[in-house]
Amino acid sequence: MIVLVIGGSGSGKSEWAEKRTIELSGNDRKLYFATMQNDGEEAVSRIARHREMRKDKGFQTVEVPFGLKAQLKSVGDSDTILLEDLSNLAANLRFWKNMTEEEVNRKITEEISAAAKCSGNLVIVSNDIFRDGTEYDAETARYISLLGRLNIELVGLANEVVEIVAGIPVFYKKS
Amino acid sequence: MILILGGFAQGKTEYAKKKYPERHIVDDYAQSFRKWLSDGTDPEREIAEILRKEPECVIISDEVSSGVIPMDKFEREYRERLGRSLVKLAAEAEHVERIFAGIGVALK
Numbered sequence: 001m002i003v004l005v006i007g008g009s010g011s012g013k014s015e016w017a018e019k020r021t022i023e024l025s026g027n028d029r030k031l032y033f034a035t036m037q038n039d040g041e042e043a044v045s046r047i048a049r050h051r052e053m054r055k056d057k058g059f060q061t062v063e064v065p066f067g068l069k070a071q072l073k074s075v076g077d078s079d080t081i082l083l084e085d086l087s088n089l090a091a092n093l094r095f096w097k098n099m100t101e102e103e104v105n106r107k108i109t110e111e112i113s114a115a116a117k118c119s120g121n122l123v124i125v126s127n128d129i130f131r132d133g134t135e136y137d138a139e140t141a142r143y144i145s146l147l148g149r150l151n152i153e154l155v156g157l158a159n160e161v162v163e164i165v166a167g168i169p170v171f172y173k174k175s
Numbered sequence: 176m177i178l179i180l181g182g183f184a185q186g187k188t189e190y191a192k193k194k195y196p197e198r199h200i201v202d203d204y205a206q207s208f209r210k211w212l213s214d215g216t217d218p219e220r221e222i223a224e225i226l227r228k229e230p231e232c233v234i235i236s237d238e239v240s241s242g243v244i245p246m247d248k249f250e251r252e253y254r255e256r257l258g259r260s261l262v263k264l265a266a267e268a269e270h271v272e273r274i275f276a277g278i279g280v281a282l283k
Contacts, residue, residue: 008240009251010258042251131182132242140243165238165273166180166258166265168282 001175002116003123004158006151012167014050017082017125022057024121025080031119032059033068033081035088037096050084065092068111078120083112085125086154087147094143101146109153116157126151128163176226177233178264180282181274190274191233199229204236208257213249219260236261238273 003020007013021030032054036047054061059082062071068083075081083089086108093104116122130148155161161173177195181187188202201207204222211218225232240258245251265271271283 008238008242008254008258009244010240010255010262012258012262015262128241129243130241132239134242136243144243165282166178166271167262168265168271170282 001121001160002112002154002158003121003160003162004126004151004154005123005162005164006126006128007164008128011128011164013125013164014084015053016162016164016167016169017084017123018053018057021080021082021121021123024123028078028080028120029076030057030059031075031079031081032061033064033071033083033115034061035065035083035085035092037065037088037092064089066097067093067107068115072111072114072118075115075118076120077118080121080123081115081119082123083115083125085127086150087127087129090147090150091143094146101142104146105149105153108150109157112154113157124154124158126154176230176264176268178261178268178271179233179235179274179279180238180261180271183237185274186277187235187274190272190277190279191235194279195233199232201225201229201232201234204234205239205257206237208236208260209253212253212256218256222260222264234264234268 001024005013005017036043038044038047064071089108090104093099093107112124127147129144136144155173158173159175163170163172179187179191191200208218211221240254265283268283270281272279273282
């Protein structure tokens with residue numbers, strides 16, 4: 001089962017995705033696929049906040065800032081993966097690895113399909129960055145399009161699609 | 176307390192006045208939050224104080240968090256903290272509604 005969780009900043013999407021992961025995993029293993037790079041004071045405090053939230057909840061953290069593929073061989077078919085989050089992963093590949101938008105799109109959709117196949121459940125956190133009315137530079141605008149396209153493609157793969165608004169789930173797809 | 180969310184110019188205030196005429200309305204929460212934050216006032220304490228005086232109020236807030244993470248530190252903090260405040264208010268609220276083109280959709 002694939003669950004796609006989308007929300008704005010501070011929407012409570014992480015907390016909700018974590019709760020859903022715990023529900024889905026039952027007594028089986030929970031893997032936290034972390035995409036954030038440890039590259040600055042805010043990142044450190046954000047990572048610390050997320051680690052604090054997962055503490056004592058039995059999550060095993062796996063670092064995947066540049067892709068999931070290498071880590072999938074250690075995933076079992078009863079594991080539930082929480083991947084947080086899609087926008088970081090896409091930005092890391094696009095801006096650190098200098099991959100094109102098409103390459104990023106292909107890599108992420110392929111790896112997510114593979115991750116879903118080899119695990120029990122996959123919960124993906126993604127960002128709603130599409131409605132602030134700001135005119136961005138061409139580079140950022142292409143990144144926004146890339147993430148929008150990725151969300152649309154993952155909606156096609158997902159069994160459950162949910163937007164988190166002020167901590168409240170709004171379901172768009174539920175199987 | 177009732178929490179009303181929505182984009183700019185969606186008719187949130189008119190909706191709230193019409194649906195809850197007897198209640199005190201705390202309008203433009205997002206703008207107030209920004210002002211408090213830039214004045215160095217603690218926004219969480221401000222809203223707690225308002226709720227203490229007006230526990231049955233209707234809080235109206237723009238949704239501002241659906242954009243690219245801002246480069247500016249103040250803007251990042253504003254969006255993140257307002258978002259977290261709205262999560263907390265939503266959890267405490269009797270109802271949460273989101274207004275889209277004047278139409279209310281119940282979230283809670």
